[in-house]
Each structure stands twice: as C-alpha cells, then as structure tokens.
Amino acid sequence: MPEISKKGRFMPESPIRKLVPYAEAAKKRGVKVYHLNIGQPDIETPQIALDAIKKFDQKVIEYSHSAGIRSYREKLVGYYKKNNIQIDPDDIIIGAGASEAILFAMNSCMDTGDEIIIPEPFYANYNGFAVNAGVNVIPIPSNIETGFALPPISDFEKAITPRTKAIIICNPNNPTGYLYSREELELLKEIVLKHDLFLFADEVYREFCYDGKKHFSVMHLDGLENNVVLFDSVSKRYSACGVRIGAMISKNKELMATALKFAQARLSPPTFGQVAAEAAIDTPDVYFENVIKEYVARRNVVVEAINKMEGAYCPNPSGAFYVVARLPIDDSDKFSRWLLEDFNFNHQTVMFAPATGFYATKGKGMDEVRISYVLKVEDLKNAMICLKEALKVYPGRTN
Amino acid sequence: MPEISKKGRFMPESPIRKLVPYAEAAKKRGVKVYHLNIGQPDIETPQIALDAIKKFDQKVIEYSHSAGIRSYREKLVGYYKKNNIQIDPDDIIIGAGASEAILFAMNSCMDTGDEIIIPEPFYANYNGFAVNAGVNVIPIPSNIETGFALPPISDFEKAITPRTKAIIICNPNNPTGYLYSREELELLKEIVLKHDLFLFADEVYREFCYDGKKHFSVMHLDGLENNVVLFDSVSKRYSACGVRIGAMISKNKELMATALKFAQARLSPPTFGQVAAEAAIDTPDVYFENVIKEYVARRNVVVEAINKMEGAYCPNPSGAFYVVARLPIDDSDKFSRWLLEDFNFNHQTVMFAPATGFYATKGKGMDEVRISYVLKVEDLKNAMICLKEALKVYPGRTN
Numbered sequence: 001m002p003e004i005s006k007k008g009r010f011m012p013e014s015p016i017r018k019l020v021p022y023a024e025a026a027k028k029r030g031v032k033v034y035h036l037n038i039g040q041p042d043i044e045t046p047q048i049a050l051d052a053i054k055k056f057d058q059k060v061i062e063y064s065h066s067a068g069i070r071s072y073r074e075k076l077v078g079y080y081k082k083n084n085i086q087i088d089p090d091d092i093i094i095g096a097g098a099s100e101a102i103l104f105a106m107n108s109c110m111d112t113g114d115e116i117i118i119p120e121p122f123y124a125n126y127n128g129f130a131v132n133a134g135v136n137v138i139p140i141p142s143n144i145e146t147g148f149a150l151p152p153i154s155d156f157e158k159a160i161t162p163r164t165k166a167i168i169i170c171n172p173n174n175p176t177g178y179l180y181s182r183e184e185l186e187l188l189k190e191i192v193l194k195h196d197l198f199l200f201a202d203e204v205y206r207e208f209c210y211d212g213k214k215h216f217s218v219m220h221l222d223g224l225e226n227n228v229v230l231f232d233s234v235s236k237r238y239s240a241c242g243v244r245i246g247a248m249i250s251k252n253k254e255l256m257a258t259a260l261k262f263a264q265a266r267l268s269p270p271t272f273g274q275v276a277a278e279a280a281i282d283t284p285d286v287y288f289e290n291v292i293k294e295y296v297a298r299r300n301v302v303v304e305a306i307n308k309m310e311g312a313y314c315p316n317p318s319g320a321f322y323v324v325a326r327l328p329i330d331d332s333d334k335f336s337r338w339l340l341e342d343f344n345f346n347h348q349t350v351m352f353a354p355a356t357g358f359y360a361t362k363g364k365g366m367d368e369v370r371i372s373y374v375l376k377v378e379d380l381k382n383a384m385i386c387l388k389e390a391l392k393v394y395p396g397r398t399n
Numbered sequence: 400m401p402e403i404s405k406k407g408r409f410m411p412e413s414p415i416r417k418l419v420p421y422a423e424a425a426k427k428r429g430v431k432v433y434h435l436n437i438g439q440p441d442i443e444t445p446q447i448a449l450d451a452i453k454k455f456d457q458k459v460i461e462y463s464h465s466a467g468i469r470s471y472r473e474k475l476v477g478y479y480k481k482n483n484i485q486i487d488p489d490d491i492i493i494g495a496g497a498s499e500a501i502l503f504a505m506n507s508c509m510d511t512g513d514e515i516i517i518p519e520p521f522y523a524n525y526n527g528f529a530v531n532a533g534v535n536v537i538p539i540p541s542n543i544e545t546g547f548a549l550p551p552i553s554d555f556e557k558a559i560t561p562r563t564k565a566i567i568i569c570n571p572n573n574p575t576g577y578l579y580s581r582e583e584l585e586l587l588k589e590i591v592l593k594h595d596l597f598l599f600a601d602e603v604y605r606e607f608c609y610d611g612k613k614h615f616s617v618m619h620l621d622g623l624e625n626n627v628v629l630f631d632s633v634s635k636r637y638s639a640c641g642v643r644i645g646a647m648i649s650k651n652k653e654l655m656a657t658a659l660k661f662a663q664a665r666l667s668p669p670t671f672g673q674v675a676a677e678a679a680i681d682t683p684d685v686y687f688e689n690v691i692k693e694y695v696a697r698r699n700v701v702v703e704a705i706n707k708m709e710g711a712y713c714p715n716p717s718g719a720f721y722v723v724a725r726l727p728i729d730d731s732d733k734f735s736r737w738l739l740e741d742f743n744f745n746h747q748t749v750m751f752a753p754a755t756g757f758y759a760t761k762g763k764g765m766d767e768v769r770i771s772y773v774l775k776v777e778d779l780k781n782a783m784i785c786l787k788e789a790l791k792v793y794p795g796r797t798n
Contacts, residue, residue, distance in 0.1 A: 001625040001651070002564065002595050008507040008657040017465075017663060044458045053671065054453050059443045061641040061675070066416075096495040096643065099665035108407040112511045112533055128664025134511055134533055165401065196401050226400040242460040242670030244495065244643075252400070258407035264416060265527025266498035271641030272452065272671035276460070 007134070012127045015357020022340035023351050033340065034350040034383035036371045039174065041321065043239040043291055045276075052279030053272055063268040067260060068094025068247075072278040076247070079281050083206065085219040091251050093259055094269045098204050098233035098246035099125065105229045105248050106133035106166075108258040109198050114165045116200075119151055121324060121358030121365060123174045123202070138164070139360035144326050144368065147315035148176035150184040153191055160195050167192065168200035172208060172215070172319020175358045175370040177299075179209055179319035182216040189221045199224065204233040204246070205320040207288055210296050213318045225251040234273075236321075238280040239291075243273035295321050298373040298380055305384035309391060311399045314371075323371050324355055327387075330396035332356055332369050338394060345389040348382060367398070406533070411526045414756020421739035422750050432739065433749040433782035435770045438573065440720065442638040442690055444675075451678030452671055462667040466659060467493025467646075471677040475646070478680050482605065484618040484629075490650055492658055493668040497603050497632035497645035498524065504628045504647050505532035505565075507657040508597050513564045515599075518550055520723060520757030520764060522573045522601070537563070538759035543725050543767065546714035547575035549583040555590050566591065567599035571607060571614070571718020574757045574769040576698075578608055578718035581615040588620045598623065603632040603645070604719040606687055609695050612717045624650040633672075635720075637679040638690075642672035694720050697772040697779055704783035708790060710798045713770075722770050723754055726786075729795035731755055731768050737793060744788040747781060766797070 016037050023033050067073065073089035080087050095101035110116065112134030118126060120139040130137045140155045142148045156167065167188060171180045192199045201218035209215045218228045233246035250256055299316070302323060306314035311328030329335040332354035339349050353372070355365030373380060391397060415436050422432050466472065472488035479486050494500035509515065511533030517525060519538040529536045539554045541547045555566065566587060570579045591598045600617035608614045617627045632645035649655055698715070701722060705713035710727030728734040731753035738748050752771070754764030772779060790796060 001653075002508070002597050004654055004657045005506065005508055005510045005513075005564075007510055008660070011506075011657065011660040011664075013660055014663045040462055042459065045460050050455075050458075050460075053455060056449075056452060059449075060441065061444045061449075061639040063439055063640040096499070096669065097666060100495070103665075107404065107410075107531060109401070109404055111404045111406055114404075125664045125666075128661070132506060132661065132664065165404075198401050240460040241462040242667065244667065244669040254400075255403055258403045258410065261407070261410040261412055262527070262531065264413045265410075265524045265531065266502075267496060267524075268641065268643065270495065270643040270669040270672055272675070273669055276671075 007131050011131045012124070015124050016353050019336055019340060019351065022337055026340045026349060030347060031344045032348045034348065034375060034379055034386065036373065036375065036383055037351040037353045038374065039236070039372055040241055041236065041239045041374045042376070043294070045240045046238055046280055046283040046287055048282055049238055049240060049276040049280040052275050056272065056275055061271055064271050064274060066263040066268050068092065068269055069274045069278065072274050075278055075281050083217065085217055087249060087251065091249055091256065093248045093256065093263050094274060095246045095248060096244045096269050097235065098202060098231045099129070101231050101246045101248035102129050102202070103132060104259040104262045105200060105231070106130070106135055107262055108255055110135045110165045113163060115161060115163045117156060117159050117164060117167045118360070119169060120360055121148070121175050121355055123170055124357045126168065127360065137360050141361065141364065142176070144313065144315060144324065147317060148173065148178040148324065150180060150187065153187045156191050164195065164197060166198035166200050168202065170202040172205040174205065174320055175322045175353070175355065176324045177317030177320045177322045179213055179215070179317065185216055185218060185221060189224050192224065192227050197227065198229060199227050200229045200231065202231045204231065204236050207237050208292065208295060208320050210292065210299065210318045229255070234277045234280060238283060240276060240280065243276050244270055245273040245277040295373065297377055299323070301377055301380045302371055302373050302384065305388070309388050312391070321373050323373070324368050325371055326368050328391060328397050328399045329367055329394060330398055331366050334396055335394060336369065339390055343390050343393070345386045348386050350383040350386045406530050410530045411523070414523050415752050418735055418739060418750065421736055425739045425748060429746060430743045431747045433747065433774060433778055433785065435772065435774065435782055436750040436752045437773065438635070438771055439640055440635065440638045440773045441775070442693070444639045445637055445679055445682040445686055447681055448637055448639060448675040448679040451674050455671065455674055460670055463670050463673060465663040465667050467491065467668055468673045468677065471673050474677055474680050482616065484616055486618070486648060486650065490648055490655065492647045492655065492662050493673060494645045494647060495643045495668050496634065497601060497630045498528070500630050500645045500647035501528050501601070502531060503658040503661045504599060504630070505529070505534055506661055507654055509534045509564045512562060514560060514562045516555060516558050516563060516566045518568065519759055520547070520574050520754055522569055523756045525567065526759065536759050540760065540763065541575070543712065543714060543723065546716060547572065547577040547723065549579060549586065552586045552590055559594050563594065563596060565597035565599050567601065569601040571604040573604065573719055574721045574752070574754065575723045576716030576719045576721045578612055578614070578716065584615055584617060584620060588623050591623065591626050596626065597628060598626050599628045599630065601630045603630065603635050606636050607691065607694060607719050609691065609698065609717045628654070633676045633679060637682060639675060639679065642675050643669055644672040644676040694772065696776055698722070700776055700779045701770055701772050701783065704787070708787055711790070720772050722772070723767050724770055725767050727790060727796050727798045728766055728793060729797055730765050733795055734793060735768065738789055742789050742792070744785045747785050749782040749785045
C-alpha cells in the first residue's frame, strides 16, 4: 500500500469537527445541544440573492472567466467604492470562497519553507492553507487581557527572518472578534515596508462592526499597493456560506497575473454562486442594520453572562460574531467534550470550539473557548445557563 | 516590492488563453472565429438539473458537509453501480470540479519533489496542479502513429525512480480522445503494484465512448483498491462546466481520511452545484444517446476532412470530444496565431489549441493541434474548409 504524503499526515484536523461525534451521541440521548462552536450564521440569505438564482435562464451552465464573471467584478468595484476602497475589476480574482483566494495568494507569494507571521489565536484553517502551500506558520501571541489587540510591533520584529514573506491578519478577527484600529494597521504598514513583506488581510467580517466603530481596511493604507492582499467572502456578509464565493484583491499587477495562472488551472469559480453574489450587492442597508442590531444583542447576552460567572472572563469585542472567553477550567478540549458526553442541565448542553485549536503555540488556549454567537437571544441565554451550571460541577474546575 | 514565489513564476500559463487576445482582435475586424480550442460543450444542460436549482427553497445557503451533501453522495453510489463500480458514500469527496479533487489527491499522496508519471500529450492543467503541489511531472511520450495508445510499459519502468509516487491517466483522453483498453489498464495495474504506486485516473469523459466500445474504469481492476484514485466531474457529462462539481473517489481509507482534512480546510463544495448535480443523476438515457450520436457525427466530419488534406493526418479516436491532428506546419503556436492574425477565408477563421501546450517535453507537438469538436456539424464543416484553405497559403507550411 503506497504511503500517504508527509504533508497529508501533518495536515491538522479541524479543531471543531473532532467533537462532532460526541455532539451527535448527545442528541441521540435526547440532549439538546446549543451549537456555539461554528461560524454558520442562522441569519437568512437576502431574498434578492435567492431570487437571482431562480431567474437564471441560461440553457448551458458554462465556465465563467477564471477571474470571475466580468459583470460581477464590475459591480464589486461599486461595493468597495462605498467602503472607500478604490479598485478596478482586474484587481479582483473570484475564488471558491476566501479559502481558495488565500491559497492563490500563498502559492503566488510563498515557496516551500517560507514563513508567514500570524497573531494568535487565529482562524484554524490558516494552518491547513499553510500546509497546503508548504509554508511555515510563525505565531505571535496576543492576550485576552488586552482584548486580543495587535501584539507589540517589537514581537513581529523579533519573529522576522530571511524566510518571512508575509503577515496575515483577520479583521474583524475570527476567533477573538477584535477590531483592529487604524493605528494598529499603520504600525503593520511600517514593518511591512521596512522588511518588504506582503500584508494579507482577511476582512470577511467587514460589515460586522459594533458600538459605532468603523472598519479600517488594509486597502485604506497609502503607499502599500504592492504589498497588500485583501481576502473577502460573501459567506458571512450575506449569510451565504454555501455559495462558495470569495475574492483575492490586490493592486500588485505582477502578483495578480501570477495568481490568475493558479486560477486558470482550476478553470473557473462556481457560476451559480457568482450569480447570487452579484445580486446580493443590491441588498438594502436595512438588512445589515437589522443583522448588526441582532448580533450586538447576542454578543451582550454572552459577554454579560460570562463576566458574571465566578472565575470566568470575556472581553467585549467590537466585531465579527465570536468571542474568546477564559473559563476556570483545566483543559478546554476536555471540558468541551465533557459538556457533550457527561453533562446536561434539564436535558440541554452547549458546544464550544476549544481555543487550543486557534493557537499554534502548544499549551496555549487551554483555559479558553471560542463562542460563536450565531443563535437567537433566547437560545443564547439558555446556553449561558448551561455553561454556568456546568462550571459548578465540572471536575476539572481550577478555581 | 516583495518578490512573487518561484512556483508562481514557474506556473505555466494556459496554452489556450495566450491566443485569446488574437481571437478578440480578429472578431473586432469582423472575422468569424470557429472556437475549436476549448472544452466548453455547446450541448444543453439537462432540464432536470436547471429545474432543481429553480426549486431550491432553503432560506439560508449553508455550508454543506466538507465531503459533499450526503444525499448527493448516496445517489452517486447508484450512478457508479450502473457503471459497475461498487463504492460507498464515504469513498467519495466532492470537490469544486475535478480540479480541486486532483489537488486533494496530489497533496494527500505526494510531497515536494515527488514525481508523477503522465503519458504525453496530456491535459495541460495537470502541470498547474503539479506546480501547486510541488510535484515534478515525468512525461512518457505516446505517438500519433498508434493513435496515442498507452506507451510501452517498459517506458514506464524506465521512468520510475525512488521519488515516483503516482501515475495519472485520463481515460478517455483529453487531448487525444484515446480510449484505453482493459488490457492497457491491466498492464498499468501490474507496474503500480510492483512499485507500490498510486494510480490516478481522470475519467470525466466516461460517457463519451463511441463505435460501440465500452469504458473500462480503473475501479474495475481487482486488487488495486488501495492504489486507485478516481477523479470525476459533472462538467462534461451534463454540460454543466460552471457548476464546479467533481469528485475524488478511492477505497483507500487512510487516503480518504487524509484528503478529508484538506477538504475541511476549505469548508465545503458549492451548494447550488451539488443540488444541480444530484438532480442531474436522473437525466434520462436518451439525453446521452442523442449527445453521443451528435459527437460521433462531429468527430467524423473533422477526422474525414483532415485525412483528405494533403500532408495532414488525424487518428479516429473512440472517446471524449477531442482529436490531436498532425498538420504540415512548422510551429503549431505560430500557425494558430497566424490563423487569427493574418488569415481569413470569406471572413471566417478557426482557432485551435497548439499541441505544444499538452507536451511536457520541449519541442514536441510542434506539428500538432488539438481540435475540440464542440460545434455543430455545419460549423465544423466550415471550420474544416478554413483549415484546408489556410494550409494552402500558410507561409510556414512544411510539405
């Protein structure tokens, strides 16, 4: 039997999926599980996007342009203009989700053994993309005490080696919900220019900014046109995760010509998804106003509840729909599994993503969980009651 | 400005796309261009697939399972059973086209510097996938004189090194149309077992077999369950290239568990494409009977016309919708460009894919073009008249 690859063996398993069998077993025992472990919003996809699919009337579902349907990219230019980002259709390559866009960028910018710096905790699938591209992840710790703000720039400076090719940030952040400030991005700009690096920014949660704060994009940084690569997605913006439409955006012409070769090799992004995404650009503002109101209410339920629990702490982040909370527990993997296997409160329990999966540094995140507040307020309240009761009886409680 | 990656620079450009600007310029001059350069069929997508999309009534377009929607994979089992291929739903991972499936397999089986053997000429994008995965392509020449049959197994034997991890065939073949026989596949089985290699088979043209010949799949080979990986796609079968739905299929459990980790990192394949593809499985047989009748008529037009041209030769292959023809020309790249830039016959011309792009060996394919017979018979006849007239006046004619 031929051996599988080393990179295949090294490829990390999703930190969330490991727990899925325990959740299924719990449901079989009649326990209701509140899924706060996933990034799948329950918000409805805008009707305008669903209608566009119903109206699709071509007789042959053809390949689209490898960079994406032209009319879609032209319309996207308008979307970005509304966000004060000036780009052309040729600065955009549509991917099968931000996932594929990140792979295009990593492969275009980085060779086997090159290094990418990422503030941790970070979106776990960056690990997978890095393995895919043969790239080494160099984590720089951020801390719950600062609400997971950008680590000191001196920490980046120390981590840079001759193999460093890029820094990636997710803004607003998954898993922490942290919204980077203009000042933080200006600091990143300096170090990126100084060391001639690429600055990757995953801004798929751009619309999800709260407390009156405004999103500051890497595309707003002047003089960084050749260094900046933006990743975007319609998955969260329009609650349309299944359409698999994202984008890689850069004003670096050489980079985009290179990325286009990777895009051409896989022929084209999904046609139906592009049709839905193009229509979704006309989603009325009131849709987002309602969504943001809803998420703020949800976040407040979670943050307030956790901060009332003895020994627990949760920052109050201004973006995305995640928080990373510190709990008085010995091991977040063990705790999350115990919640599904050994605990219920009135036949209910709750499922978290252990934060260990979001750290590259071994041993970090043991007393932290990521909570996706993607359920309705009533359900979130019940989930928080479960957590409170669970902490009272968890055998691995630490204080 | 940060440098792009070595693999990015090494990544080949699509051999077809290079000519696109010349085709566009020709059209602007009022010249009609017969596109025999692409694999985009003009056949209509089955109505049943288009209807399924119209009936989609979920309010949230959610992520599907990373391996693909369960009901789709279950239904696919029935499709394969009809083709005498016995698999389970868990032997299938749905990808965004066969393209993504091939990347999953390459990354799961092969590390940077490993080698994959491919009979040439071969589907040009295998080069791109190999660069993507850091894998080296080792070509073994097949010849127009044998109709591009499997090269002697001794040629494979000579090409095998300690870094060889896999052989890939495309059956029926793109670009040659050649349909491999059971006997040829049995020979591959022996060598694969002897050297403990993976055997990758791209069978996306399975339905397109002519002259009463039946397709023999790698999945029909006994005792090769741990070595065989099948790639499939609905793009050609249902003329649905834009849905971006393909599959990686293997009975090797360790391999599939590894590939699933790569699939999980990108979350899920496109939902709408899966909905269309699932419905398409019920496409009535008469659809395929008509399609095959049409393609045979088209192939016959092309093959007969070319073999009547002095100094030209075209085999009569039994599969797919391509032929590779030998023409009395000095350089197929130059000739293909000349057809678009400097030639027209009654304001018409024809666009081919130069065969050089399908060979990894430098200098091969200079007097060959790939012809996709994806146009109606009337158009193909006109295109062949253009070719005949062009060969009379082409300055680089060789005999």
